[in-house]
Amino acid sequence: MGEFLSLQEAVSRYVEDGQTIALEGFTHLIPFAAGHEVIRQGRRDLTVVRMTPDLVYDQLIGAGCVRKLIFGWGGNPGVGSLHRMRDAVENQYPCPVEVEEHSHAGLAERWRAGAAGLPFGVLRGYVGTSLADHTKTIAAVSCPFTGEELTAVPAINPDVGVIHAQQADRDGNVMYWGITGVQKECVLASRHSIVTVEEVVDEFAVRTGGVVLPAWAVDAVAVVPGGAHPSYAHDYSDRDNAFYAAWDPIARSRDAFADWLAGVTEGIA
Amino acid sequence: MAVAAARELTDGAVCFVGIGLPSTAANVAWRMHAPSAVLIYESGCIGSRPDRLPASIGDGVLSESAVANVGVVEIFSYWLQAGRIDVGFLGAAQIDRFANINTTVIGAYDRPSVRLPGAGGAPEIAANCGEVIITLRHSRRAFVEELDFVTSLGHGTGNGCREQMGLRGRGPSAVISDLCVLRPDPVTKELTLTSVHPGVSIDDVRDATGWDLQVADEVEVTPVPSSDELTVLRDLKAAS
Incomplete structure (x- = not known):
């Protein structure tokens, strides 16, 4: 129904321990702020799904939220490995993480079937x-x-699908454009969906390649400007490539990661 | 290496481009000898003409400069699996003598010594493109006798393997490293040294290869990059 909630309310209402959740986005429009809210609320034993788990899943895994990862390619694009993910898979730290591994084409078909x-x-x-x-x-x-x-x-049918979009209108319809990934499939395949948006507008402009999700196909809309950072929102922000590079030494060190995590739980990251 | 890889892309070819070295090579190619090449990225960008090297496969410069942007489900099904792509351009962590690729794990799958990023789009790119060009740096750790994991199929166990498995693409046609060019033998499909880069000896390549390397009767020397090619490459890197 495209109900406007705060991000804290939306995550609190829909995300529970032990669920299967997906935070989708293909380099572009990755819902980082929503991931940080899941960490802050201390969710545990999640099965997380994503074609290209990058930093936000490294963060969820490092924070101990994840029991199982379903994915296609897990890396820090252009930088290297996901070191929290590797520490979990190679050394079971901070907890063992089961891996269910696919190709992108296979996961895309799983999303399509789910939708x-x-x-x-x-x-x-x-x-x-x-x-x-x-x-x-x-x-x-x-x-x-x-x-x-x-x-x-x-088919993949998560309990909750989370995406980030550029805009919602006042009725809770959602629009995003640029690289559109599998976000439509993610929302339609999931039992519940949360969409964070850059801003609310009176009316959507006509845009080449724009995707509109009707309000009644979405559960919650939360206005979170910059909610994709360090990923980007086309026409709103640029990808923070420096942060992706800076993440590498943070994720390599359990202590540096713990410091970063403390910042998130205190609401300052 | 990037220039040698770029030369493999023919003008007009429709090319599915992996990030990193493949993307660098493809972007040199369309600026030089292949102005009509079509670059497709798995983020759904069709016909991209980026004015700098994309930092990732979902870089906004790819969608802004594309002829069409489609979703990821569509790019893999309607465009890749339907057989519309001439050339797949892939990187690799490890490769074997039949150009099978590992990008998943080093060591045992359940207790890997190194957990690599995984498959991404590569298995279906390797399976469904008309041909596949692979670029990676040469070392015994990368060019191995036996893969711990086959992420993407090259020529499998050799001649006839792909056909037997019902794969429609012809598989790898060249492997470009920083030392040389390897091509599959037309009969056995085993990678064979056909060209060494300037200043590299056949023994250098043998020393950096983890199996008993087959060498063509006549090994060429890869032509030195032209000043135009080097200028394009340097400008691209400077802009990125």
Whole structure:
């Protein structure tokens, strides 16, 4: 219903321990502020889904919120590894994190199936790779019409999907543009959805490539200017590449990360 | 290395571009000999003409300069898996003699000694593009006898493997490193040294390769980058 809530209220109302949640965004429009709110509220045992978990999932993992990660590519783009994620996978610190690993094409199909209310998606993928040996959610399927062998992956339907967008109107409809990723699928596949926005406008302008989500397809809208930082919101902010570089030494050190985390829980990061 | 990789991209080719070295090479290519090449990034940007090197695959400069921007579901299904891409341009952490790629783990999967970023778009790019060009730096840690994990299939176990698996793309056609160019043998599909970069010897390449490297009967020397190519590359890096 596109209800306007504060971010604190929205996360508190919809995100619970043990749930499956997704904070989507493809380099662009990553809902960092919402991730920090999940950390502040101390959620635990979450299964987190994302095609390209970058810093915000490194932060959630390092903060001990995550029990399982479903993903396609986990790195700090252009910089290197996600060191909190690696510490969890390699050394079970601060807690063990189970990994369910896909390709981007496979996860995209899982999102599409989830959004469409179908039980599984189909793709030409994974053939000859080791992924199918380690990931149970990859299976062979034959086309009932041609007999062709294809790959099936199950739908993703998180409890809560969270995205960041440029604008909402006063009715709670949401609009975003630029690189649009899988955010539409994320919102439609999730049982509940939270959208943080840069600002509220009286009327949306017509924009090439703009995506509009009707208010009734979204649960909560929270106005959080700069809520994608250090990611960016096209026409509102630039990607803070310096922060992505600065994250590397923070995430490499458990102590430096603990200092960063203290800043978030005190509401200053 | 970037210039040698750029030369592999032919004019007019529709190219699915990975970030890093592949993106640098593709952006040199369209400024030089391949002005009609179409650059596609998996963030959904089709026909991008960035005025600097993108810092990531979702850099705003890619969407601003694109002919069309589509969602990620669409880019992988309608454009990649449907067979509309001529060339996939990939990087790799490790590669074997049949140009299979590992970007997932070093060591055991459940207790890895190094956890790498993972698959991203690469498995389906490697499977579905008409051909695949791979760029990575040469070392025994990267060019290995056996992969711990096959993230993206090259030529599998050799001749006929891809066809047997029903893959439609022809697989890797070249591997460009900082030392040389390797191409699959037309019959066995095993990577074969066909060209060394200026100042590099065949033994240098052998020493940096973790398997008994096949060497072509006549090994060429990769032409030195032209001053135009170097200028384009330097300007791109300076602008980024």
